Amino acid sequence: MLLEQFRDQKVTASERVYVLLLSLFISLLLLTNVITSKYIQLGPFTFTAGSWTYPFTFLLIDLITEVYGKRRAKLAIWLGLLSSILMTGIIYAANSVPTYTHSLVSQSAFAVVFGFTPGIVVGSMVAYVIAQQIDVYLFDLLRRITKGKYLWLRNNVATLIGQLFDTAIFAAIAWVLYPLVDTKQVIEPITWDTWYQITRNEYILKVVFSFINIPLVYMGVYWVKRYIKEARK
Numbered sequence: 001m002l003l004e005q006f007r008d009q010k011v012t013a014s015e016r017v018y019v020l021l022l023s024l025f026i027s028l029l030l031l032t033n034v035i036t037s038k039y040i041q042l043g044p045f046t047f048t049a050g051s052w053t054y055p056f057t058f059l060l061i062d063l064i065t066e067v068y069g070k071r072r073a074k075l076a077i078w079l080g081l082l083s084s085i086l087m088t089g090i091i092y093a094a095n096s097v098p099t100y101t102h103s104l105v106s107q108s109a110f111a112v113v114f115g116f117t118p119g120i121v122v123g124s125m126v127a128y129v130i131a132q133q134i135d136v137y138l139f140d141l142l143r144r145i146t147k148g149k150y151l152w153l154r155n156n157v158a159t160l161i162g163q164l165f166d167t168a169i170f171a172a173i174a175w176v177l178y179p180l181v182d183t184k185q186v187i188e189p190i191t192w193d194t195w196y197q198i199t200r201n202e203y204i205l206k207v208v209f210s211f212i213n214i215p216l217v218y219m220g221v222y223w224v225k226r227y228i229k230e231a232r233k
Contacts, residue, residue, distance in 0.1 A: 013231030017224050018068055022076050025060040028053050029080045030087055033124065037113065045201045054166075055209035058159045061132055062139050063220045066151065067228075070140040077132045081125060088121055119178025127170035135162030155217045156210055163206040171198050 036050030057080075065073040091114050099107040139158035146154065172195060179189035190198075 013228045014068075017227060018064070018072065021060055021064055021224075022079065025057055025064070025076050026080050026083050028057050028060070029128075030083060032057070033084060033087065034114075036124075045204070047202060047205055051202055051205050055159075055163065055206050055213065057132075058135055058162060058210075059155075059213045059216055059220070061135060062155050062158060062217060063224065065136050065139045066143070066154075066217075066221050067224050070136055073136045073140075074133070077129065077136070080132075081129055084125060084128070119182065120174045122178065123170045123173030123175075126173060127166045130169060131162045131166030134165055135159060138162070151218060151221065152214050155214065159210045159213070160207060163210070164203055167202045167206065168199050171195050171202075 032050040032054045035053070036048045038049040040047050040049055040052075061073050061076060064076055095111055095114060099110070135158045138161060139154050142150075142154040142157060175190045175198070176192065176195050177189075
């Protein structure tokens with residue numbers, strides 16, 4: 001039934017693929033927000049679990065920009081933001097209501113996994129919007145400058161710069177700036193030296209993922225354009 005709806009002739013192949021890419025983009029974005037509270041140790045480096053999934057949102061947004069243009073990519077970014085706000089509101093509501101006595105998950109356990117502070121939420125959303133907008137702008141700019149050539153260059157430059165802004169802005173707002181103005185002092189502000197270390201460690205991993213993404217971007221662009229072309233015959 002789902003495949004029949006996906007192949008509905010009333011919906012163009014181009015629109016079907018866009019919906020698929022948009023769904024993957026928003027799913028990865030929301031998943032990142034859920035799992036990012038867990039920290040992972042790899043040798044001397046410490047990362048959030050979300051740092052393994054979030055880089056793929058840049059891959060998808062570059063793929064959308066390449067095939068559908070800047071306007072469709074920006075639409076995906078704003079829809080992702082709205083989805084994040086909705087998810088945050090639902091989690092906040094679920095965390096606020098009383099817990100059933102025999103609940104399989106205690107209130108404290110639920111709060112640890114799904115709890116959040118305003119600084120983290122604000123930092124995440126501000127960093128997301130700015131970084132993704134920068135990524136789309138640079139990718140589209142380089143595409144026009146290179147006349148559609150050097151996809152690997154456009155993908156890497158846009159992604160690496162966008163990810164740098166995302167990592168630095170989030171850490172600054174969540175761990176440095178907000179704790180300074182938080183009257184409840186839920187989180188102690190970190191030093192700028194610690195901010196630099198967190199930003200550096202996270203960004204190193206994102207750089208590695210950026211280069212891993214190169215063949216995935218080429219494969220994605222090839223598959224999407226080929227599917228749309230074949231569907232038009």
